[in-house]
Amino acid sequence: MFLSVVIPVMNEEGNIALLTSRIAEALAGIEHEVIFVDDGSSDRTVAEIEAYGSPVTRVLVLNRNYGQTTAMAAGIDAAEGELIVMLDGDMQNDPRDIPLMIQCMQEGNWDVVAGIRAKRQDGFLLRKVPSKIANWLIRRSTGVHMKDYGCTLKLFRSDVAKSLGLYGELHRYIPVLASMYGARMTQMEVRHHSRHAGVSKYGLGRTFKVASDLMLMLFFQKYGQRPMHLFGGSGLALFLVGVLINLYLLVEKIMVGSIGGRPLLFVGVLLTFTGIQLITTGFMADLIMRTYYESQNKKPYNIKKQILVQPRA
Incomplete structure (x- = not known):
């Protein structure tokens, strides 16, 4: 298998039909599999995936809601591709960027290609401002200079993705974990759309989780082995x-x-x-x-x- 597309979802029934169609169009001619990880949905998300998924689609149904990081880890563990790409299930990431990221990775022999949400379609006060502050704080604290830590759309070589050790709420710190592994990383601008359907699961309450996880991340980075x-x-x-x-x-x-x-x-x-x-x-x-x-x-x-x-x- 060349490419595994890992998509954590929770209550995204309104996005599945369009998302599966867009992925099939974007990855036509590329050997791939699509792994949806249902993180405790209470709506018809799983039924929609079964209805609109293709023969290359798998669904991992978790027994309860564990959080985005754990859902990502489950998808990565199940992935069989040489490359693994993470994609949001809310249609804000664009699958058409995936072939461009593959090209970027192959041309530069990178281990990780991280997306930067160009012209981000989110609320200014509740989403963009806290995100900018978090990105600045993580860059200054960890020394890993990525512009957009919060963009889910990232492409990895399989060995890097499977060595990340994702727990808790550490998905925002994936570039730091990859840097600790020794991965060569680059960034590129990707498209960003308004949410197609459903309700965002993010809020200001995540700020405290980000701050506490940053302390844990700094400990791992500087003193994890000593x-x-x-x-x-x-x-x-x-x-x-x-x-x-x-x-x-x-x-x-x-x-x-x-x-x-x-x-x-x-x-x-x-x-x-x-x-x-x-x-x-x-x-x-x-x-x-x-x-x-x-x-x-x-x-x-x-x-x-x-x-x-x-x-x-």
């Missing part, structure tokens, strides 16, 4: 500051007298115990990290290719 460097370093610094404060107060106690009512005493004790706690957390996190890799026979690295050098004649 958590002791974060917890141990900061814990040791706090512990030493606390010890110095307590030594100073001990000398003052000997020379001056009572220090029981001084706030500095509580600060010193607090810093000392906090430092010990962080160091202990570092030990535990390091043990968990080792268990994660060793229990599943995982490696903390990925080999891109192996070259056998032939002896000279």
